[in-house]
Amino acid sequence: MLQLYGSLLISRLNSEGRRHAAAEDIALIEEDVMSQGAYYFRHTYEAAPAPARAVLEELANGGRPTIAPPVRRWLMRRGLVGPDGGRLLIPVLGTFMREELGLAGGCGQAADGQGH
Numbered sequence: 001m002l003q004l005y006g007s008l009l010i011s012r013l014n015s016e017g018r019r020h021a022a023a024e025d026i027a028l029i030e031e032d033v034m035s036q037g038a039y040y041f042r043h044t045y046e047a048a049p050a051p052a053r054a055v056l057e058e059l060a061n062g063g064r065p066t067i068a069p070p071v072r073r074w075l076m077r078r079g080l081v082g083p084d085g086g087r088l089l090i091p092v093l094g095t096f097m098r099e100e101l102g103l104a105g106g107c108g109q110a111a112d113g114q115g116h
Contacts, residue, residue, distance in 0.1 A: 001037065001090055008032050033092055034100070041096040049074065056080065057103050059087060060094035 008029040009021055034041075045056060051071045058065040059081070067075070067085045075081040079089055088094045097103045 001040070001092070004033060004037055005029070008036070030092070034096060037092070038096070038100065041093055041100070044078070044080070044093060045097060045101065056097065060097040060103060
């Protein structure tokens, strides 16, 4: 993800003949990040086991799920959540899930995989 943002940001700066980026530039490349990162985002979500997907869905929708230790470890090993599990470490993944996968609203099952 960092490489994608960096590449798109450098391309933007080069095309505009600038040497320094501003915070506003990030918002301007966000659409390109969404389209070029689509495979990564979709694969990250679809490859996750069902309990991890449920956590991702809840986090993407602003929730604070209770996460079973094995699920937390799985998500942390992939750099998706921190030790507290309280937020996505890749916020644009949540945006992709809501906008492109239509996951706004409810979530499928509890983070322990047992359902609500």
